[in-house]
Each structure stands twice: as C-alpha cells, then as structure tokens.
Amino acid sequence: MMSDVEMPSIVGTAGAVPAFKRQRTAYRARSVPLQVLVVVLTVLFAGWIIHNAANNLAARHIASGFGFLTDAAGFAISEGFVPYDAQSSYLVAFAAGAANTLRAAVPAIIVASLIGLTLGVAQISRHALLRLIAKSVVDLLRNIPLLVQLLVWYIALLEFLPRVDSAYSWAGVIYLSNGGLAFAAPVLDGPHRIGLVVATIALFVGALFVPRHRLKASAAAAAVSAAIWLFIPSQWDVPQAGFFGISGGASISVEWLSLVAALSLYSGVYCAEIVRAGLMAVRRGQWEAAHALNLTRGQTLRKIIIPQSLRVIVPPYTSLVMNTLKNSSLAVAVGYPDIVSIGTTSLNQTGQAIECIAVIAAVYLSLNIITASIMGVINRRAQLRER
Amino acid sequence: MKISTMLMLGASALCAMASAGTAHAGATLDAITKNGLVTCGVHTGNPGFATADSAGNWAGFDVDYCRALAAAVFGDASKVKYVPTSGQTRLTALQSGEIDVLARNTTWTFTRDTSLNLLWAGVNFYDGQAFITVKKPGLESVKQLDGATVCVDSGSTTEKNLADYFKARGLKYTAVVFDQPEASHQAFLNGRCNVYTNDFTSLASFLTTEVTDKEGYQILPELISKEPLGPAVRRGDDDWFAIARWTLNVMIEAEEDGVTSENIDSLKASSDDPAVLRITGAGDDLGKFLGLDQNWSYNVIKQVGNYGEVFDRNLGSKSSFNLARGRNALWSEGGILYAPPLR
Numbered sequence: 001m002m003s004d005v006e007m008p009s010i011v012g013t014a015g016a017v018p019a020f021k022r023q024r025t026a027y028r029a030r031s032v033p034l035q036v037l038v039v040v041l042t043v044l045f046a047g048w049i050i051h052n053a054a055n056n057l058a059a060r061h062i063a064s065g066f067g068f069l070t071d072a073a074g075f076a077i078s079e080g081f082v083p084y085d086a087q088s089s090y091l092v093a094f095a096a097g098a099a100n101t102l103r104a105a106v107p108a109i110i111v112a113s114l115i116g117l118t119l120g121v122a123q124i125s126r127h128a129l130l131r132l133i134a135k136s137v138v139d140l141l142r143n144i145p146l147l148v149q150l151l152v153w154y155i156a157l158l159e160f161l162p163r164v165d166s167a168y169s170w171a172g173v174i175y176l177s178n179g180g181l182a183f184a185a186p187v188l189d190g191p192h193r194i195g196l197v198v199a200t201i202a203l204f205v206g207a208l209f210v211p212r213h214r215l216k217a218s219a220a221a222a223a224v225s226a227a228i229w230l231f232i233p234s235q236w237d238v239p240q241a242g243f244f245g246i247s248g249g250a251s252i253s254v255e256w257l258s259l260v261a262a263l264s265l266y267s268g269v270y271c272a273e274i275v276r277a278g279l280m281a282v283r284r285g286q287w288e289a290a291h292a293l294n295l296t297r298g299q300t301l302r303k304i305i306i307p308q309s310l311r312v313i314v315p316p317y318t319s320l321v322m323n324t325l326k327n328s329s330l331a332v333a334v335g336y337p338d339i340v341s342i343g344t345t346s347l348n349q350t351g352q353a354i355e356c357i358a359v360i361a362a363v364y365l366s367l368n369i370i371t372a373s374i375m376g377v378i379n380r381r382a383q384l385r386e387r
Numbered sequence: 388m389k390i391s392t393m394l395m396l397g398a399s400a401l402c403a404m405a406s407a408g409t410a411h412a413g414a415t416l417d418a419i420t421k422n423g424l425v426t427c428g429v430h431t432g433n434p435g436f437a438t439a440d441s442a443g444n445w446a447g448f449d450v451d452y453c454r455a456l457a458a459a460v461f462g463d464a465s466k467v468k469y470v471p472t473s474g475q476t477r478l479t480a481l482q483s484g485e486i487d488v489l490a491r492n493t494t495w496t497f498t499r500d501t502s503l504n505l506l507w508a509g510v511n512f513y514d515g516q517a518f519i520t521v522k523k524p525g526l527e528s529v530k531q532l533d534g535a536t537v538c539v540d541s542g543s544t545t546e547k548n549l550a551d552y553f554k555a556r557g558l559k560y561t562a563v564v565f566d567q568p569e570a571s572h573q574a575f576l577n578g579r580c581n582v583y584t585n586d587f588t589s590l591a592s593f594l595t596t597e598v599t600d601k602e603g604y605q606i607l608p609e610l611i612s613k614e615p616l617g618p619a620v621r622r623g624d625d626d627w628f629a630i631a632r633w634t635l636n637v638m639i640e641a642e643e644d645g646v647t648s649e650n651i652d653s654l655k656a657s658s659d660d661p662a663v664l665r666i667t668g669a670g671d672d673l674g675k676f677l678g679l680d681q682n683w684s685y686n687v688i689k690q691v692g693n694y695g696e697v698f699d700r701n702l703g704s705k706s707s708f709n710l711a712r713g714r715n716a717l718w719s720e721g722g723i724l725y726a727p728p729l730r
Contacts, residue, residue, distance in 0.1 A: 086550035
C-alpha cells in the first residue's frame with residue numbers, strides 16, 4: 001500500500017537527480033537564449049550609438065581622437081599638487097584636475113565621517129537637548145541642496161573674511177583673508193623633500209606595527225615627523241603682503257575651503273543617519289548584557305555596539321564615500337579647478353566634446369572603482385565571522 | 388571569439404541601417420522656410436548684446452543680427468527663435484544643428500574656423516580683451532599686474548590670451564576660473580580677485596549695469612588681444628553661409644551709403660544712385676542670387692536698421708553704455724569696418 005503513495009516530488013526518487021535540481025537545470029536552459037538576446041541587443045545598441053557618433057563627426061569634419069592630449073593646454077590652473085604651467089600638455093592638466101578632485105574629496109570624506117560619527121552617536125544620546133541639536137542639524141543640512149550650501153559657504157567666506165589688502169595677520173607668518181589662508185612653509189628642494197616624505201611615511205607605517213599601542217605610537221610618529229618638518233629645513237617661505245595682497249608661502253584657497261566645508265557637512269549629516277541606523281540595528285539585549293557586566297555607556301558603545309553596527313554601516317557608507325567623490329564635481333560653481341572644471345575648459349579650447357567628457361567620466365569611474373574595492377575589503381572584515 | 392563575432396555582426400547590420408545625413412546645399416534655408424523661424428543661438432544674458440526682458444522679448448546687438456536674418460529670409464524681423472547658449476554649449480549647439488546661426492559675441496579664431504566644421508560669416512564687432520581693477524594709486528597698466536589674482540570666465544579665448552600675455556612678459560598671476568559670468572562678477576566685487584578680465588565691451592557693460600561704486604573701478608587701457616566677434620554657421624551649406632555673410636555686409640554697406648531705416652522709403656522712390664537703389668530693392672535684383680526676395684535688403688534696413696543705427700541703439704550713444712565706435716567705425720571714418728561692394 002505504501003508504495004502506491006506518490007512521494008512528494010521535492011524528495012525525488014532514490015538514485016536519480018532530485019526534482020528541484022532538474023527544475024533548476026531546466027530553468028537555466030530556458031534562460032540562456034533570453035540572456036544571449038539581451039547581450040546581443042545591448043551590443044547592437046552600443047555599436048549603433050558609437051557608429052552614429054563616429055559617422056556624424058566625420059560628416060561634419062570634426063576632428064576626433066585623443067591626439068590632443070599631448071598638445072600644450074595653454075591655460076592656467078590656480079592651485080594643486082601636480083606641477084603644471086600653461087605650457088604643460090592637456091594630459092598633465094587632466095592629471096592636475098584629478099589630483100584636485102581628490103585634494104578636496106578626501107579631506108571632505110574624512111571630516112564627514114567624523115561629523116557623522118559624532119552626530120550619529122549624539123542622536124541616540126540620553127540627553128534630550130543633545131539629541132534635539134543633533135537632529136536639527138541633520139534635518140537642516142540634509143534638506144538643502146548641496147549646490148546652494150556650497151554657494152552660501154563661498155559667499156559667506158568672501159563677505160565675512162577681510163579683503164586681501166586688510167588681511168588678519170599673526171606674527172607675519174599666517175595671513176587670513178577672503179583670498180584664503182596663507183602661511184609660512186618650509187622650503188624643501190627635490191631629494192631633501194622626497195627624503196622627508198619617505199621618512200614620515202615610514203614612521204607612520206612603523207607605528208601601525210606596534211602591537212597594542214597603535215594609537216599612541218601613531219601620535220608619537222606624528223609628533224616626531226612634525227618636529228622633523230619644523231626644524232630640519234634651513235629656510236622658510238614666509239608669505240608677504242604685496243601690492244596685490246599676499247604672495248609667497250603655502251596657501252589654502254577660499255574656493256577649496258568652501259568646497260570642503262560644504263561637502264563635509266552635507267555628507268556628514270547623511271553619514272550621521274547611516275551611523276544612527278547602524279547603532280539602532282544592534283539589539284537592545286546587547287546594551288542590557290553590557291550593562292549587566294557593569295560596563296559604562298561609553299565602554300558599551302566603543303567595545304560592544306559600534307563594532308557590531310559596522311556590519312550595517314559599511315555598505316551604505318561605501319555609497320556615501322562614492323557620492324561625496326562625485327558631488328565634488330560641483331566645484332566649478334565656486335571656481336575650484338577640479339577635473340570637471342578643467343575638463344570643460346579643455347573641451348572649450350579643443351572643441352572635442354566627446355573625448356573631454358569621456359576623460360571626466362573615466363576619472364570618476366576609476367576613482368570610484370578603487371574606492372569600491374577598498375571598501376569591499378573593509379566590508380568583508382566588518383562582516384560577522386562565524387567561529 | 389563569441390563576443391567578437393557578435394560585434395562584427397552588429398557592426399555590419401548597423402552599417403546597412405545607418406546613413407550619414409549630409410546636408411545638401413540650401414538645406415538650411417529650406418528647413419528654415421519650412422519652420423517659419425530662424426533659430427538663432429544667443430548669449431544667456433549680456434547687456435548690450437543679448438538680453439531678454441521680463442516679457443521674454445530679446446534685445447541687443449547680436450539679437451539685432453538675428454532679426455536682420457529673419458527680415459532677409461521672411462521679410463519679418465520677428466520670426467526668430469532665440470536659443471540662449473552658454474560659453475561651453477554654443478559651438479556644440481551650432482555643430483549639432485540645434486541652431487541655424489550663432490550670434491553670441493564669439494571670437495573668430497584659426498582653430499575654431501578650421502577644426503570645428505564652422506564658418507564665420509564676418510565680423511560684426513571688433514573687440515579686445517581688457518582688465519578691470521579697483522582704482523589704486525599708481526596702477527595704470529596691465530604690465531603692473533605681477534602677482535595679481537585674476538577672475539576669468541571659463542569656456543572662452545580669454546583664459547588662453549591671459550596665459551600667453553603674462554607668460555610673454557614674465558608676469559605671475561593666479562587665475563580663478565568660474566563657469567558662470569555672474570559668479571566671477573560676484574567674486575571680483577567681493578575682492579576675491581584683484582582683476583577681472585574679459586572682452587572690453589563685456590567689462591564696459593558689467594561696469595555700467597552691475598557696479599554701484601563706478602568711480603572706484605577702472606578699466607586698464609591695454610587691450611591684450613584681438614577679438615573679432617561675429618556670427619558663425621555650419622560648414623557644408625554655402626547658400627546659407629552667403630545669406631548670413633551678406634545680411635551683415637548689407638547693414639555695413641547701408642551705413643556707408645547713408646541708407647537708414649528712416650530714409651529708405653524716400654530713397655527707394657527718389658534716389659538716382661544705383662548702389663543705394665540696389666540696397667532699397669528698387670535696382671538690380673540681388674535677392675535671386677541668395678534665393679531670397681528682391682526686397683531682402685530693404686526689409687533688413689527698414690525693420691532693423693543699418694550697422695550704425697544698430698550700434699547706437701544697443702551699445703553707442705543711444706544706449707546706457709555710450710561706447711565709442713572706435714575700431715568699429717566705417718573705414719571711411721577712421722575705423723576698420725569695410726564691406727565688399729554690393730553689386
């Protein structure tokens with residue numbers, strides 16, 4: 001009798017392939033033509049667009065290709081790390097632009113993370129006033145477009161800082177005006193400078209390998225390298241008030257300041273929400289257990305809650321980092337020479353619209369792919385590992 | 388292997404599908420006639436050259452050129468569709484066919500003329516790059532600007548001129564580049580930059596319309612570049628190019644012959660000068676060579692005016708800018724405006 005009863009198909013008959021596996025195989029087989037079709041259509045569409053663009057350019061006798069990258073750019077870039085002058089090639093100009101994008105985005109991401117951590121924790125504070133302040137700041141800054149905030153910062157800095165000819169000055173080594181901050185900097189020539197940079201990096205890397213006291217060792221490394229940088233150079237480049245304001249020394253422009261300020265705050269409040277969500281995702285029982293062990297609230301947060309919340313925080317935080325990087329493209333509104341600003345200037349000088357836009361896109365794409373892979377490693381480390 | 392095969396298949400299929408849309412001569416005029424409008428690329432807002440009032444009516448020196456073209460083609464100067472373009476989009480808008488003609492104080496240069504598939508129909512304004520600064524005792528020349536911070540608008544020839552001029556004289560400067568003129572104006576007026584550089588006329592209109600303390604600023608005397616501004620069209624349609632070129636020329640020629648919007652009717656009836664009669668449409672039919680009505684030039688002068696009238700109304704003595712004609716006077720009056728004869 002029993003043998004007449006049909007067995008549920010999910011179990012399948014002994015020895016044969018289980019039914020659910022057969023179904024899966026059949027499903028996969030059916031989906032192959034569909035996938036091929038999608039790929040073919042995509043390739044055809046991309047091919048059609050490229051072909052059309054090439055045809056249209058040729059029909060209109062518009063020069064195309066990336067040959068212009070080696071021509072002299074011929075325009076000036078106001079600030080940046082990459083050594084550049086008007087005789088440098090477009091390639092160097094683009095490199096300077098990409099470096100400038102990072103020069104604004106990286107500090108902004110660091111500051112935004114600190115703001116996010118502070119405001120995120122403040123939002124779950126036991127103090128009502130602190131919670132209220134944190135929430136108000138988050139709501140205010142999150143609901144105003146970044147471009148508006150950027151312009152507000154820029155105009156505010158221009159209006160409230162003194163004009164260049166009446167700059168604040170401290171002991172003649174630091175000048176603050178609406179042109180930016182100028183300060184004395186050590187003069188270092190070629191090999192000397194490289195030596196110092198290498199020594200500094202070595203100190204910090206070394207500090208990371210000090211077991212248990214990483215933080216203290218890093219602080220010591222920072223102090224030692226600061227001392228080296230302060231006392232080793234024989235000469236200082238001191239800013240001077242001249243006919244047209246401050247010249248010489250190292251300087252931070254007001255464009256960079258307003259861009260970094262706006263980006264840090266805007267991304268910072270988003271980060272605060274990510275942190276808050278992460279903290280709240282840790283079960284209440286963890287707090288209670290820590291409390292039962294007589295840990296203080298601070299200890300609980302540092303040692304129990306934050307490490308567990310990272311699992312939830314890291315994935316959206318990755319998007320935030322990438323968004324901040326991309327949002328730095330608004331720099332052109334305040335005259336900061338980032339990759340978009342330099343890309344559009346080059347576009348106008350050469351008329352090669354597709355190529356210049358492609359370079360801008362490629363720069364953002366590669367920066368974001370690098371970011372994503374670094375954050376991927378961090379994410380894997382933050383995930384729950386079962387032991 | 389598989390993917391490359393697919394690509395080849397795709398590419399060959401596409402070659403069959405796509406056809407290059409090359410314009411035949413006269414296609415632009417046909418399309419314009421069909422639309423009933425001349426699509427004209429203008430500045431987003433440059434007082435004196437192109438501005439729209441609160442009702443959306445455009446006026447200005449470049450706008451009047453667009454109107455003249457519409458008058459030549461349709462006999463009605465109002466049949467223009469204005470497309471405001473930025474410094475970055477203007478050339479692309481023309482290349483892609485979005486606009487029929489670009490009249491947006493655009494400098495005619497070698498590379499623009501030869502590598503962008505564009506043609507300049509002529510020069511309607513001879514400008515030059517100048518510098519505006521806060522008045523300072525002893526500051527009289529651009530050569531004294533060593534170490535200055537300079538505000539510049541992105542997307543123009545000014546950035547390169549600036550770099551060339553300062554490099555050639557061994558002067559150092561810091562350029563702060565903005566993508567909107569409004570942003571550079573703001574930064575300059577707030578003292579972020581010591582100097583703002585642009586074409587002389589743009590600085591003059593900036594000084595007239597946006598600077599409250601006019602006595603506190605000065606435009607330095609040197610012009611560091613030649614900026615021949617003029618209307619441009621796409622290559623490949625010689626008939627349309629000829630219309631664009633001769634609409635400009637006829638306005639200059641009319642000024643030289645003393646034909647104005649006010650006296651053209653009486654001259655048409657009573658003049659004995661064949662040159663004047665040709666402009667008024669009463670003499671030889673010149674319109675047929677352009678594919679236009681015999682009265683094309685009459686309509687231009689009657690409805691828009693000759694070059695001098697357009698200049699005075701928008702930039703010169705009858706405007707708030709009160710610019711001198713300078714290099715833009717007729718060749719016979721000390722300037723360099725010279726139109727080939729209309730015959």
